[in-house]
Amino acid sequence: MTASHINIANPVRALKRSAFTLPERTLSNLGVWERFDRKAIVARDVEMVFRSGTEPSLVLKGIDLDIPQGEIQLLMGPSGSGKTTLLSILAGILTPTAGSVCLLGQEITRMSKQQLSNFRLNNIGFIFQGFNLFPALTALENVEVALKVKGVRGTVARRDAHELLSQVGLEDRMNYLPRDLSGGQKQRVAIARALVGNPKLIMADEPTASLDSHSGHAVIELLRDLAKKGGRTVLIVTHDSRLIDVADRVAYLEDGILT
Amino acid sequence: MASIARKNLFEDIPRFIVAQAGIMFAVSLVTIQLGILDGFSRSTTRLIEQSDADLWVSSQEMLHLEVTLPIPLERLLQTRQVNGVERAEALISRSGVWLDSAGHIVPVKVWGFNPGGRLFGNWRMSQGSLSSLQEPYTFITDRSNLGALDLKQVSDVGKIVPLQAKLVGLSEDTQSMASSTSLFASLENANAFGGSGSGNLNCTIQAGQVECLSPLTRSTSPSSSEPPPPPRNLSLEDSISYVLVQAKPDQDLSELKKRLESALPNTRVHTKAEMVEITHTYWRKRTGVGFILGLGATVGVIVGMVVVSQILYSSVSDHIKEFGTLKAMGASDWVVYGVITEQALWMAVLGYVPSMALCLGLGAWTVATKGIVILITPGTAIAILGVTVIMCVGSALFAIQKVTHVDPAIVFKA
Numbered sequence A: 001m002t003a004s005h006i007n008i009a010n011p012v013r014a015l016k017r018s019a020f021t022l023p024e025r026t027l028s029n030l031g032v033w034e035r036f037d038r039k040a041i042v043a044r045d046v047e048m049v050f051r052s053g054t055e056p057s058l059v060l061k062g063i064d065l066d067i068p069q070g071e072i073q074l075l076m077g078p079s080g081s082g083k084t085t086l087l088s089i090l091a092g093i094l095t096p097t098a099g100s101v102c103l104l105g106q107e108i109t110r111m112s113k114q115q116l117s118n119f120r121l122n123n124i125g126f127i128f129q130g131f132n133l134f135p136a137l138t139a140l141e142n143v144e145v146a147l148k149v150k151g152v153r154g155t156v157a158r159r160d161a162h163e164l165l166s167q168v169g170l171e172d173r174m175n176y177l178p179r180d181l182s183g184g185q186k187q188r189v190a191i192a193r194a195l196v197g198n199p200k201l202i203m204a205d206e207p208t209a210s211l212d213s214h215s216g217h218a219v220i221e222l223l224r225d226l227a228k229k230g231g232r233t234v235l236i237v238t239h240d241s242r243l244i245d246v247a248d249r250v251a252y253l254e255d256g257i258l259t
Numbered sequence B: 001m002a003s004i005a006r007k008n009l010f011e012d013i014p015r016f017i018v019a020q021a022g023i024m025f026a027v028s029l030v031t032i033q034l035g036i037l038d039g040f041s042r043s044t045t046r047l048i049e050q051s052d053a054d055l056w057v058s059s060q061e062m063l064h065l066e067v068t069l070p071i072p073l074e075r076l077l078q079t080r081q082v083n084g085v086e087r088a089e090a091l092i093s094r095s096g097v098w099l100d101s102a103g104h105i106v107p108v109k110v111w112g113f114n115p116g117g118r119l120f121g122n123w124r125m126s127q128g129s130l131s132s133l134q135e136p137y138t139f140i141t142d143r144s145n146l147g148a149l150d151l152k153q154v155s156d157v158g159k160i161v162p163l164q165a166k167l168v169g170l171s172e173d174t175q176s177m178a179s180s181t182s183l184f185a186s187l188e189n190a191n192a193f194g195g196s197g198s199g200n201l202n203c204t205i206q207a208g209q210v211e212c213l214s215p216l217t218r219s220t221s222p223s224s225s226e227p228p229p230p231p232r233n234l235s236l237e238d239s240i241s242y243v244l245v246q247a248k249p250d251q252d253l254s255e256l257k258k259r260l261e262s263a264l265p266n267t268r269v270h271t272k273a274e275m276v277e278i279t280h281t282y283w284r285k286r287t288g289v290g291f292i293l294g295l296g297a298t299v300g301v302i303v304g305m306v307v308v309s310q311i312l313y314s315s316v317s318d319h320i321k322e323f324g325t326l327k328a329m330g331a332s333d334w335v336v337y338g339v340i341t342e343q344a345l346w347m348a349v350l351g352y353v354p355s356m357a358l359c360l361g362l363g364a365w366t367v368a369t370k371g372i373v374i375l376i377t378p379g380t381a382i383a384i385l386g387v388t389v390i391m392c393v394g395s396a397l398f399a400i401q402k403v404t405h406v407d408p409a410i411v412f413k414a
């Protein structure tokens, strides 16, 4: 592509590529472009050093990652390669030792703890390998708690929780406790909970790892539907190669480096 | 709306029951200690509170209700002369020894008053009436003292050494837990019971039984068929313990008090409230009772805090991942604190209610069987609820500080 063939559908990208070279790779400068580019997740030079042992260990070494809105991004790699660490950083749960992360056009690495917490509340849904449901609460109540945290209460919360559980196909299991649900059903409760407040981003760590292949498949289908119908961006850390079929992009992490 | 706190609490019923048992124990300990302290304090001043006297005239040296030096009966007559006095009555308190039919002795306090008067003896009678006290050598006592005196019922007889004495009535709520068994008699009878004294007794122990002899014993011994002569009236040389004073309506009590003190040499005059205060203070502060019971209550609070902290801490530790998940989702710390605090409040209320019921039941039982009052006033009950809530919520701080430091990154740990 050259300057004489400016792409009408994406003028910004075209301009950027043809006319500019960015003076410095900082996200404050990049932010403008990324927003126009409809990037949901942008990471630049992310480094993470853990200092819990005798000597510091560099777990992530200069990660650059761009994930467009509405896409399903897989993050794969061997055990201990730093996938969960990267996911935690991209979700604003861990602060990287260096580099910056921009979510939905906002640089989360510059936010205060409080701002980060608010940002997660409004924009991110989480799904975990271990489901992390309150064991004493029913499926319905587990979803209601997330609604309560987001300021929805009473009958509205109950109605919304019903609706979300129906969306994940659990209308007949609303009043079951987690211990009376199968692994796949539990993960669907967790997905319903992650959908509370209709977040733009879904972050999932090994969502199918605790499931058999049948329920794993159901969960995969569900995640794909959610991403495609809701225009959500989904970042999935996984070892599960079946997920590659539904993914738009796959990144491999090895020894703290993306390949 | 689902309450995470409540559900977490009831999730593990056996643990919940153990926790509540611990809290109940602690709350009951506090309640019983405070209740006994209150009941004890109250019992020491029942006679003052039941009296209708506005002012009490005593010797200058009075220590508290039961320990004072005698004043001459003349003071009673002098009191009646003082301007502003509506009515004045004598009250005597003497020590004696009760000898029951089995030969056991019991120290007793004999109170003498005018049964036809108005200022003393206004307690509830559960049997008999005050007017029977006009008969010679009669007395009444608190219903709870029957056992201590080894008496079964009204009209039973024993000895206020060395005189035979007949029980003619039972009063209610008149026994001080701090003093020896109180007996109430007319002034003349009390003077005889107390005045014949045990100092000049000739007591011997034979086969484990006490046998006391004195001139009067001999004269009232069964061998003599004649009843003893009635006790003599008090003369001006006799001594009394207090002059009870009722002021004329609309009298300024502090003025009257001053007038009385200047008119009556070597006396001190106390208002009813002052008498109560002096007696309470004596028992609570000058003796170790207040301290010991207070110590017991403090131990109760500490035990309660330890139990509640442990339970809350382990409950929070069990659910740390879920709390971490809430934080990861973006819940503010306050949401999480709210859950823990609510859990603590549930524990407080669910521990408090059965404890109170238990203590009220126990109190009813001790009053009925032991004459020991565990006094739980509405004020005390509210104060103990406050202590329980503070105890539980205070214990929640440990758990809260654990959650405060939870790293939301743990949510991804399998």
Ligand SMILES: Nc1ncnc2c1ncn2[C@@H]1O[C@H](COP(=O)(O)OP(=O)(O)OP(=O)(O)O)[C@@H](O)[C@H]1O
Pocket (backbone or CB within 6 Å): A050, A051, A052, A053, A059, A077, A078, A079, A080, A081, A082, A083, A084, A085, A086
């Ligand atoms: N809090 C921490 N303190 C110290 N080291 C850590 C910490 N968290 C992770 N690590 C280290 O960072 C490395 C990457 O861990 P991470 O959990 O990100 O791996 P992973 O790719 O998710 O592995 P798996 O596939 O087994 O889940 C590991 O060597 C791990 O020991």
Ligand SMILES: [Mg+2]
Pocket (backbone or CB within 6 Å): A083, A084, A085, A205
């Ligand atoms: Mg991992």
